[in-house]
Amino acid sequence: MDWKSFMEGSKNLSTFALAIRAVILYIALIIATRLMGHRQVGILSGHNYLVAAGIVSLAAIRMLNPESSLTSGIVIVFVYAFVNIFLSYLDIKWPRAIDRKPTILMKDGIMLRQNMLDCHVTLDNLLGQLRLKGAHNLSEINSIVLEPYGKISVIKKPEALPLTRKQMNLPSKMAALPAILIYDGKIDEENLNSMGLDHKWLMAKLREKGISSPQNIFLAMLESDGTVYISI
Template sequence: MTWSKFWFGAKNLPFWVFSLRALILYISLIIGTRYMRQRQIAILSGHNYLVAAGIVSLSAVRMVNPESSLVSGIAIIFVYASINVFISYLDVKFPRQIDRHSTILVENGKLIRKNLMDSRITIDQLLGQLRIKNIFDLSEVLLALVEPTGKINVIKKSQSLPVTRKQMDLPLKNINLPIILVYDGEVQKDNLDLLGYNLKWLEEQISKNGFTDVKEIFLAMLESNGTIYLSA
């Protein structure tokens, strides 16, 4: 087995060579993705999606085919990545010319049929997306837009919005993130210290819920409302 076969492919490659070629391609994909930054990961634009699909499909062929050239696979990854970075730069400088823009589908409860047709979105798809957001009547919608990513965002009319604590003159509550205290029988001491609690406090909370040992618990979590969630 020569280096020429390793880099440019051959009919019969040893398994370790085949595996090493796949590893090199995978590492190249990671480097290429890092080079394209968060924009590519989120797939914010049409060309971002095409680049991601193209890189993955072309690289996959070279991973499974021993006769394909490893050099051409690596070249494809970085050429595609460079093109994507360049187009993304143009997109930032000239967004209207390069990429799509948000399109209004519903305004003040009224469907905008032309925009719906231009976006290639059916009424069933629109209504389905509204139902996901707990909106069942078009008359509740102040504004519905399809974003360049294809996601539909909705603003409800003020009379359809739920009453807030501020409107009811109730004291405001801060929403805190749930914090894991025990995972798979292991106490998360860093999180306990962050909250200002100790192991004795945790054991008391566990015993109140009928447990005698931390090892019995799969998940213990302090929820945003201040209660303890326990699961064995």
């Protein structure tokens, strides 16, 4: 293989060479994304979005065009990543100077039309976001805030909030995450031991469902309320 043509690009590259270039570039994208951290994936501020769009566009060009330079593509990917890390650091130190601030779209139950116009948020957009938040009636909402990363936060009026166990004078309930007990016929020993459970307890739960062996189970989970969910 001609390594210079492979790295710098050539119209005579074979399909196999193009595939290897795509794999290398994809691995570089994964490494760059890991370097940028969770913020890039979960919280997209303005500069995060531009970096993500730029990297995706760059990767697409390098993957499709055999004459493009793989070396320069990898360099640009990591330059983008480090610029993004630097801007995210500045965003933490001086958030008002780097990123946008939250915008109030509703206050005390009153829609702020000018703020909606300034943020280019249409009523249909807003109502759609509210439905995703489980807030279907505007009369139940006290405040709506458009966050810098494009999502909305909703604060309902006190009379529209659901009752809590504390308000009902009920004893507190320990919160716990669901845990996998069996996956694809194999018992997750680590999860079982971490919860202080053993095989005897697990087999008893399986017999209650009419199941004799863990090998017959695709997924078994212990849910937060103590229920054992089983899917064969």
